[in-house]
Ligand SMILES: Cc1cc2nc3c(=O)[nH]c(=O)nc-3n(C[C@H](O)[C@H](O)[C@H](O)COP(=O)(O)OP(=O)(O)OC[C@H]3O[C@@H](n4cnc5c(N)ncnc54)[C@H](O)[C@@H]3O)c2cc1C
């Protein structure tokens with residue numbers, strides 16, 4: 001079967017992407033990256049950010065809680081240092097943008113508009129920064145405002161990454177769609193608090209975001225709900241570790257999936273997911289993605 | 303490039319109450335791994351123990367890698383229950399090799415299970431330097447790998463906090479008199495956080511390469527989880543820029 005997925009004018013060689021923050025800037029493992037459907041880079045801000053104090057990451061049952069806090073070298077360094085090397089990648093690159101204000105989102109967009117990256121993913125959902133982040137993503141009105149402003153400044157594929165923290169993502173997805181987003185992606189990590197033996201917050205950033213297999217059923221629920229609410233493509237993620245997991249998100253209606261935490265367990269975690277999907281396609285005799293996508297309601301695929 | 307291998311355990315041995323030594327056959331990683339580097343061990347196929355556990359390479363012999371670890375939580379508890387022939391899923395080599403010197407006076411200083419990564423390093427440094435090894439622990443049962451170090455052919459001095467073997471006291475206290483007799487010494491140290499902290503004042507006068515630990519997500523440089531503050535500002539990624547760092551460049 002043909003594994004390619006087209007969203008607007010961007011051709012993804014297969015539907016499995018590496019999720020932001022879990023695959024660096026896509027340069028550490030070029031041979032892995034070149035076998036993926038795409039790479040979403042680590043959250044990028046206008047100015048360099050040092051990130052949160054350690055510890056920044058801790059394991060919880062079937063999950064991981066992180067409070068990295070968007071450590072990144074800033075957009076200027078990204079342009080001069082990272083971008084030229086990113087051009088060696090065969091798959092499309094989406095740049096994950098993070099900002100504390102509408103103006104910053106616009107500035108980032110304008111700087112990146114002249115570059116060859118395939119698209120932008122607006123991170124309106126990071127739980128690990130004080131200003132911006134998830135606060136933007138919780139209000140449909142704010143989501144619409146930011147999306148509209150960025151849309152005006154870019155012809156690139158525009159993906160809005162939604163949060164499921166204390167908000168119905170169907171509402172924010174509709175707002176993003178109305179404001180001109182080409183696709184929405186979800187879910188980002190869920191609010192989390194980890195305490196040590198003495199009852200003190202474990203992470204240097206105090207609270208963090210939960211990811212990994214522990215969040216998969218909730219993520220799947222959210223993705224299906226959003227798929228029903230909007231017409232634009234949905235990119236699903238949350239705990240995807242195997243081909244079967246990816247298949248479930250696609251049957252819930254996702255066009256693409258992203259693999260996050262599984263990249264921490266092994267550098268080729270996302271390739272393993274794709275291999276699993278290929279195996280399923282062969283065994284189940286799918287001809288194209290329409291055989292699968294959004295068919296969750298119909299039950300058995302035999 | 304990071305290599306992933308499924309290697310059988312060829313020997314698992316208890317060295318102390320909660321300390322284990324494991325030899326794993328992993329031909330591709332063992333060929334490449336250098337002192338100071340580490341491997342990531344997948345504890346379980348299941349999803350409840352998700353992240354790999356980082357362990358320093360304690361020694362290499364042909365196609366085999368040795369690690370020595372202390373049981374501190376669910377991951378190491380599970381690993382300690384392994385048997386000969388069990389396959390471990392490991393990735394490596396991770397991190398940067400420890401910087402090596404030549405024709406120098408070298409002091410190797412290890413505390414507790416922190417002596418583990420110093421054995422392979424000692425073996426390599428011994429070929430081109432004058433090496434003295436100081437090994438310390440709380441009590442005799444915790445003093446591990448002493449005969450391994452002796453077999454390298456270096457001078458080994460022991461300290462225990464309870465005085466049950468060697469000099470009574472902390473290994474860091476034994477360091478000063480050794481250094482005072484040396485010209486331009488270089489120190490390599492690995493041990494509990496308190497021990498490394500005690501070496502900070504020294505690191506302003508003498509080159510101290512310290513093996514640090516921080517919670518890791520990936521071990522490969524992609525998640526930015528293993529941050530260690532730099533004196534110059536910002537953070538280094540311990541799994542990529544370390545785990546062996548020049549002690550005067552970081553804030554503990
Ligand atoms: C580069 C590196 C090399 C290491 N080499 C060795 C080694 O050679 N031998 C050895 O015994 N241990 C080593 N460690 C520590 C080892 O990785 C941890 O003890 C192990 O991950 C604990 O897993 P767990 O599931 O048993 O415990 P967890 O439940 O994860 O944690 C239990 C306790 O273990 C300690 N711990 C957990 N993770 C770490 C960590 N990354 N660093 C330090 N302490 C931790 C903490 O005190 C924690 O409270 C190394 C760590 C790093 C970062």
Ligand SMILES: Cc1cc2nc3c(=O)[nH]c(=O)nc-3n(C[C@H](O)[C@H](O)[C@H](O)COP(=O)(O)O)c2cc1C
Nearest residue numbers: 019020021043066123187188211212238239260261
């Ligand atoms: C260590 C870490 C860092 C992350 N950094 C970002 C980020 O910079 N921007 C972003 O939009 N999402 C970030 N995320 C969220 C992931 O992209 C993804 O949405 C989430 O982890 C759920 O997927 P998973 O369960 O497969 O990991 C990060 C996640 C982790 C674990």
Ligand code: FES
Nearest residue numbers: 519520521526541
């Ligand atoms: S542990 Fe992921 S960057 Fe170091």
